[in-house]
Amino acid sequence: xxxxxxxxxxxxxxxxxxxxxxxxxxxxxxxxxxxxxxxxxxxxxxxxxxxxxxxxxxxxxxxxxxxxxxxxxxxxxxxxxxxxxxxxxxxxxxxxxxxxxxxxxxxxxxxxxxxxxxxxxxxxxxxxxxxxxxxxxxxxxxxxxxxxxxxxxxxxxxxxxxxxxxxxxxxxxxxxxxxxxxxxxxxxxxxxxxxxxxxxxxxxxxxxxxxxxxxxxxxxxxxxxxxxxxxxxxxxxxxxxxxxxxxxxxxxxxxxxxxxxxxxxxxxxx
Ligand SMILES: [Zn+2]
Ligand SMILES: [Zn+2]
Numbered sequence: 001x002x003x004x005x006x007x008x009x010x011x012x013x014x015x016x017x018x019x020x021x022x023x024x025x026x027x028x029x030x031x032x033x034x035x036x037x038x039x040x041x042x043x044x045x046x047x048x049x050x051x052x053x054x055x056x057x058x059x060x061x062x063x064x065x066x067x068x069x070x071x072x073x074x075x076x077x078x079x080x081x082x083x084x085x086x087x088x089x090x091x092x093x094x095x096x097x098x099x100x101x102x103x104x105x106x107x108x109x110x111x112x113x114x115x116x117x118x119x120x121x122x123x124x125x126x127x128x129x130x131x132x133x134x135x136x137x138x139x140x141x142x143x144x145x146x147x148x149x150x151x152x153x154x155x156x157x158x159x160x161x162x163x164x165x166x167x168x169x170x171x172x173x174x175x176x177x178x179x180x181x182x183x184x185x186x187x188x189x190x191x192x193x194x195x196x197x198x199x200x201x202x203x204x205x206x207x208x209x210x211x212x213x214x215x216x217x218x219x220x221x222x223x224x225x226x227x228x229x230x231x232x233x234x235x236x237x238x239x240x241x242x243x244x245x246x247x248x249x250x251x252x253x254x255x256x257x258x259x260x261x262x263x264x265x266x267x268x269x270x
Contacts, residue, residue: 001135001136001137001159001208002135002136003136003159003270004023004024004111004133004135004136005021005022005023005112005131005132005133005136005137005138005159005160006021006022006160006268006269006270007019007020007021007022007138007140007160007162007213007268007269008020008021008022008043008046008048008266008267008268008269009162009213009215009261009266009267009268009269010034010038010039010042010043010046010048010266011033011034011038011042011263011264011266012142012215012216012217012261012262012263013064013216013217013218013219013261013262013263014064014216014218014219014263015064015219015263016033016034016038016064016067016068016263017031017033017034017064017065017142017216018030018031018032018033018034018039018042018068019031019140019162020043020048020050020053021110021112021131021138021140022048022052022110023109023110023111023112023131023133024110024111024112024133025054025110025111026052026053026054026109026110026111027048027049027050027052027053027054027110028053028054028055028056028057028109028110028112028114028131029050029053029055029056029057030056030057030058030059030129030140031057031058031059031065031066032056032058032065032066032067032068032069032072033062033063033064033065033066033067033068034067034068035068035071036068036071036072036075038068039068039072042266043266045266046266046267046268048268052110053076053078054078054079054109054110055078055079055080055081055109055110056069056072056076056078056079056080056081057081057082057101057109057114057129058080058081058082058086058093059086059119059126059127059128059129059140059142059143060086060119060121060123060124060125060126060127060143061086061089061090061093061123061124062123062143065143066090066093069093069096070092070096073096079099079109080096080097080098080099081098081099081100081101081107082098082100082101083100083101083102083103083116083124083125083126083127084100084125085123085124085125086123086124086125086126086127087100088124089123089124101116102116103116103117103118103127103150111133112131112132112133113131113132113133114129114130114131115129115130115132115154116128116129117129117130117150117151117153117154118148118150118151119141119143119144119148119151120144120145120146120147120148120188120189121143121144121145121189121190122184122189122190126143126144128140128141128142128144128151128154128155129141130154130155130158132158136159137157137158137159137160137208138158138159138160138161138162139154139155139158139160139161139162139163139204140162141155141162141163141164141215142162142163142164142192142215142216143164143191143216144164144191144192145186145187145188145189145190145191145192146188146192146196147192147196147200152200152203152204155200155204156203156204156206157204157206157207157208157209158204158206158208158209159208159209159210159211160210160211160213160269161201161204161205161209161211161212161213162213162215162261163192163197163200163201163204163212163213163214163215164191164192164197164214164215164216165192165193165194165197165198165214165215165216165217165222165227165230165231165260166185166190166191166192166193166194166216166217166218166221166222167185167186167191167193167194167217167218167221167222168193168194168221168222168223168226168227168230169186169193169194169195171220171221171222171223171226172185172186172193172218172221173186175220175221176220177220177221185218185221191216191218194214194222194226194227194230194231195230197214197230197231198230198231198233198234199234201231201234201235202234202235205235205256209256210255210256210257211256211257211258211259211269212231212235212256212257212258212259213259213260213261213267213269214227214228214231214258214259214260214261215261216261217260217261217262217263219263224246224247224260224262225239225247227247227260228247228248228249228258228259228260229247229249231249231258232249232258235251235256235258236251236252237249237250237251237256237258238250238251238252242259246259246260246262246265247259247260
């Protein structure tokens with residue numbers, strides 16, 4: 001594959017999510033769950049031009065994914081896209097000029113084909129996304145308790161894979177969360193654990209896969225080092241000291257890197 005699609009994670013985690021997927025003819029903002037000020041500041045830090053954003057796509061209506069959208073839209077004239085269920089789930093979303101997108105349809109945005117697939121989360125109609133050009137592909141999937149066949153099919157073999165790795169199952173089980181919350185987070189419509197993500201990698205990582213970005217890490221029930229180690233073991237990668245002290249893993253042939261997105265530490269993957 002030739003790198004034509006790039007990922008800039010501005011924030012990832014339960015206190016806010018936003019990512020810019022940069023294509024050949026502009027960018028797409030996936031979720032807008034941080035303030036406009038934070039969005040601008042972090043984009044600036046990464047050298048990302050938000051003026052190139054052609055569309056905003058929402059994965060679902062939880063406030064950590066949509067909380068910053070109303071203010072962002074005061075300064076944005078591009079397309080707003082989400083499923084009918086997501087738009088209908090919050091009055092303030094329904095009042096914005098959304099174009100409803102279906103699961104089956106493939107959109108053309110910023111020089112990329114964009115396809116949605118259903119995820120498994122406790123909201124109306126959540127989705128994950130696959131972005132592709134003739135020569136490149138990126139998969140994006142967070143906030144899902146399970147990966148169904150459509151998700152696995154869409155994420156398989158991409159060059160950049162942004163995949164939720166929310167919690168360590170033992171840390172969640174022995175941690176301070178009340179029982180109902182443990183059941184929700186660890187359940188089939190909650191969040192993907194490190195072990196679930198690791199097991200998925202054995203199928204999803206293909207010969208073209210260069211980077212796996214672990215997404216939406218819990219600050220209470222996970223650690224970047226634990227997450228990277230679990231994912232690394234699944235694909236025969238070794239943990240190495242990453243840039244800026246962030247944990248990272250690499251396969252011995254150097255072809256695959258595993259890293260973590262963070263709540264407050266923006267990250268670019270080229
Ligand atoms: Zn979330
Ligand atoms: Zn959510």
